[in-house]
Amino acid sequence: MPRPALTRMVEDYVTLIWKAYEWPGGRPTTTDLAERLAVTASTVSANLKKLARDGYIDYEPYGQITLTEQGRSIAVEIVRRHRIVETYLVEALGLSWDQVHAEADRLEHAVSDLVLERMNAALGHPDRDPHGDPIPDAAGRTADHPDRPLREARPGAVIEVVRVSDRSPELLRYLHERGIVIGAELRVVSVSTAASVITVSIDGADLVLALDSADAIRVVSVAE
Template sequence: MASPAVDDYLKTIYAHTEWQNDPITPSVLAGALGIAPSSVTEMVKKLAAAGLVSHQPYGAIRLTDGGTIRALGMLRRHRLIETWLVREHGYAWHEVHDEAEVLEHAISDRLLESIDEQLGRPRFDPHGDAIPDAAGHIEREPFVLLGDAHIGHRGRVLRVSDRDPDLLCAIEDAGIQVGSEFVVGSPVPEGAEVAIWLTV
């Protein structure tokens, strides 16, 4: 099942549980991909038949080991490209997600390896998401979502969601970036409580 659509499904399923524990449902997957639920149902059946996901009708969707490996490969591509666009081509962090969505399906493994080497094998992308290495290993620090942290919690910003470019701009305008020291209770842009992850 070599196709960009399959890769997008697997990457989205993986990303859903990367920063929280609830598995993705078909309706949530449809919303994340902007696709009709009926189309998602058909594709999930194909993914299950190919051994890439496990799924019972009306239940959650989980990646198999094979699906996880393939999803991590796509995340590696996406996040290396985002990092490359920011560092080498002057993109702002709110501009790279959509560009990377296109390029991740187009570049060769050889070019990806060259980009990784050129960038010095980065471990994190501009939004703080961990970049899997070529073997599929990925590392993360313990974290807490800003909205779940208690008042007075001190931590470092680990990750900022890249899903809303306008919110990314507002967070940047507020002087918050990956690596910033943060005390919960400080004013943050509206919506940031569900878009910022801190060290515990």
Template sequence: MTDDLNLTAVAQDYLKIVWSLQEWSAEPVTTTLLAERLGVGTSTVSETVRRLTGQGLLEHPRYGSIGLTPAGREHAVKIVRRHRLIETFLVSELGYTWDEVHDEAEVLEHAVSDLMVERIDARLDHPVRDPHGDPIPGADGAVQTPDALTLAVLDAGASGHVVRISDADPEVLRYFTELGFGLDAPLRVVERRDFAGVLSIEWAPADDCEDLRRTDLGLRAADAVWIAVA
């Protein structure tokens, strides 16, 4: 198989985004959705998808959703592994905050070699998740995705612990930092006020489960939080 670094940065981005969109959602991947994520026109997406389909990396049946071929998935997982290891390295070793690393990793993932990626992995003692809780694929391509639901869909009385916080919105990450809310925090949904778009949760920092706190979250914030339900 062609080495990932012989793919253009654009091709790498498309494969990674298609994989990422399917990782936590069953929503079909369409040209419109890709255009929104990439910030380009649908005609540009359609042309690139056609090219990658011709290269055997994507599949896009007429009037169907866009998916990865086995070869495309293999490339995509390697790129995702590179991205998430870089994010983890930036936070662990260089003092970045979790709301700063995504854009940096977007640039660096196209430049680092496979050797550097494996050296980073070894230096970090083979982490299994990135700073946002997204699983880091293994060198063999295996991905262990936790069984989780978004906080926004949970009913009152549901409980569990935080396993992922989406990095799609840095503003949400900064808000959670101010709260002290993060991965592994145990929580319980106290009340749903759907008419107001608000969830009341009781939670504790992961490092002090006795420090119970109560917070009202809007659905925008709650939709970014993924919970392993007890």
């Protein structure tokens, strides 16, 4: 039996909740959801109650927000569509990684399943999108790629960038202009928690990043 038509509200909320948990150490909050959706906290609270009533989430006011199996299934399907579209926009159409998130938000609901799977096949069935985020397969599974926040890398370590949060287009542009993209190799020069900065070297040039910005970058070790 086909799934009943979903509202955009349901899709947006369950997707944001799933993505909050997907990012290591993350969890959704009313305040964060309000910021991401550009609505008031009271609107978020009211919509969370509706989602809980309709069986998409488990939620008590001021408590933890979690997806039910139904909510998770919807979220994974939407995330998969979004990330395949993002990858296609970069690989086939040449859009930059700071442009594709908003474009994919518009297209993910319009692209048919047939076109989506043709896109995926043309791309070679990638398991990561342009930001390094995992793309769920048709069964909702994601490949396990252990990584860690840039701020946890030790001075002297050589690391590779494998994932960057797509939350801020401005930060993506800033990093891209300085060569910090997926696959870039960096050497950690120093980490200062007192000054809340980390200094990395890329192509022989030092770059100082705020630790808040570094938290958007995840890496794997090349050499310690």
